[in-house]
Amino acid sequence: MKTTFGPQKVMFPCPTGLVVTGTMENANIVTIAWISLLTSSPPTIGISVGSRGFSGNEIRKNGEFTVNIASFDIMVEADFCGITSGRDRDKFRETGLTKMESKIVKSPIIKECPLNLECVLVESGTFGSTNHFAGKIIETHIDTDKLRDSGDYTSFDIAAINPLIYIGGAREYRKIGEKAGDAYNIGKKLLNQED
Numbered sequence: 001m002k003t004t005f006g007p008q009k010v011m012f013p014c015p016t017g018l019v020v021t022g023t024m025e026n027a028n029i030v031t032i033a034w035i036s037l038l039t040s041s042p043p044t045i046g047i048s049v050g051s052r053g054f055s056g057n058e059i060r061k062n063g064e065f066t067v068n069i070a071s072f073d074i075m076v077e078a079d080f081c082g083i084t085s086g087r088d089r090d091k092f093r094e095t096g097l098t099k100m101e102s103k104i105v106k107s108p109i110i111k112e113c114p115l116n117l118e119c120v121l122v123e124s125g126t127f128g129s130t131n132h133f134a135g136k137i138i139e140t141h142i143d144t145d146k147l148r149d150s151g152d153y154t155s156f157d158i159a160a161i162n163p164l165i166y167i168g169g170a171r172e173y174r175k176i177g178e179k180a181g182d183a184y185n186i187g188k189k190l191l192n193q194e195d
């Protein structure tokens with residue numbers, strides 16, 4: 001049996017992203033869980049940013065931003081950046097998170113986040129009260145100590161990265177679980193069953 005609730009904003013699991021806007025001298029961090037890759041060629045990420053906060057206008061104004069994936073180790077800092085505004089706080093100073101120069105964009109990346117994406121705004125729109133920003137990923141940073149093979153970005157050890165998972169609806173954070181199977185592969189078990 002199922003029950004229904006009409007239209008609701010519930011989605012799980014979500015990454016806990018820390019989006020940085022501005023420059024090394026004047027940067028802000030906003031916690032964003034509504035994140036998705038939009039296309040692989042060129043690699044492009046979409047983020048949904050409410051229009052009441054400080055960050056939406058900053059992204060429009062600057063045309064660039066970074067997406068930094070939070071690890072479980074910075075859960076408190078990540079939550080803080082989602083309940084305070086850059087309008088009246090310096091979130092880098094108050095969290096103690098460390099700014100690092102990006103390679104290409106002016107907005108810094110966050111040292112404590114194991115995965116950092118430098119993005120250039122390529123498209124934006126509005127749904128209801130939410131801005132939608134599509135950012136072309138122009139550089140990808142991963143902590144070298146989380147890679148099994150330093151020349152292969154897909155060789156990351158997800159347990160070592162320990163991403164902070166957000167459960168929308170229940171509003172709780174979770175840790176990543178154990179590996180359950182090989183994607184794009186395990187389903188092959190059902191191929192040729194009826195041949």
Ligand SMILES: Cc1cc2nc3c(=O)[nH]c(=O)nc-3n(C[C@H](O)[C@H](O)[C@H](O)COP(=O)(O)O)c2cc1C
Binds near residue numbers: 032050084087
């Ligand atoms: C776990 C978590 C996830 C969030 N996800 C989003 C999101 O996807 N989009 C959004 O606009 N706000 C999201 N928020 C709320 C913003 O982070 C919050 O409104 C923040 O104070 C805005 O900061 P700013 O004014 O510095 O931009 C989230 C907050 C938390 C705690």
